Amino acid sequence: MEFIYNEGELPNVAKQIVTHSKSKILAFYAPMGAGKTTLIKSLVKELGSSDTVSSPTFGLVNEYALETGELLGFHFDFYRLNDESEAMDIGLDDYLSSNGWIFMEWPEKIPNLLPTDIQNITIEIIDETTRKLILSK
Template sequence: MEFIYTESELNSIAKQIIKSASSKMLAFYAPMGAGKTTLIKALIKELGSSDNVSSPTFGLVNEYALESGELLGYHFDFYRLNSEEEAMDMGLDDYLASKGWIFMEWPEKIPNLIPNDVQNIKIEIIDERTRKLTLS
């Protein structure tokens, strides 16, 4: 499934991803500046959280909750990892075993640790304002 969109259409794109996703584990493949975090922010909002969403670049993982306080899920940014062992040391297995949504930026840094049932999302930059998203 493919979508061509601009930032003004993110809420609609988020709804379609949630409706179409084959898994609650989403792996985002995209170059720097393509809008991974911006899209994840729209997804988290659409799923019912009002938490402040930011890239967990330095902390590696952010946790988000629903208005009720119930866990919504976890947002990872693996960009700064130097090895898959670092992901294991942070307890990645435990996070992946949770019932919550999993949002992974830079999953290519940990290829052997990505579950088979993950929903891959590829974002390509078409121009300054337009992106192409592919769910596979």
């Protein structure tokens, strides 16, 4: 499934991803500045959270909750990892088994740790304001 969109269309794109995703584990493949975190903000809102979403570049993981206080999920940014073992050191396995939504930026840094039941999302930059998103297995 593919979408061509701009930032104003993100709420609809998020709704489509939630509806059509084959998994609650989402792996975002995109270059720097393509809008991964911005899209994740829309997804978190679509899923019922009003938490502030920011890239967990330095902390590696952020946790988000629903309005009820229940766990929504976790947001990872693996950009700064030097080795896959660093993801294991923060307890990646425990997060993946949480049954919450998982949003992974830079999953290509941990290829051997990615579960098989994952939804790959590729974002391509078309121009300054337009992106192409591809949902693939």
